[in-house]
Amino acid sequence: MTRLFITLAAILTLSGCMSLNSVSLTQIPSDKGQLVSASAHDWLFLGFTTQNNFVDEAINNLKQECPNGKLTGVLTKHQTTAYVLVFKREVIASGYCKKA
Secondary structure, three states, X not given: OHHHHHHXXXXXXXOOEEEEEEEEEOOOOOOOOEEEEEEEEEEEEOOEOOOOHHHHHHHHHHHXXXXXXXXXXXXXXXXXXXOOXXXXXXXXXXEEEEEO
């Protein structure tokens, strides 16, 4: 019985459910350049949040991947992974860096 309880507790604790909240894509040019990507995330307890600063962090990280260049064909994804009492919100951004 104890073994069953430990197994069920491990399954509940280690499993998660992911949902894709939104996707955005800008026009992809014919002369793409190099593909770059960046991401940022935030942890929530019981789904309560007071800030969205991690989105700005993802944007700044993507800009750092393309210094002195132009970003085009930008794809952004906002996804949430739900664990037992904790949620992970994540923004993933990728785009094409064309050097100036």
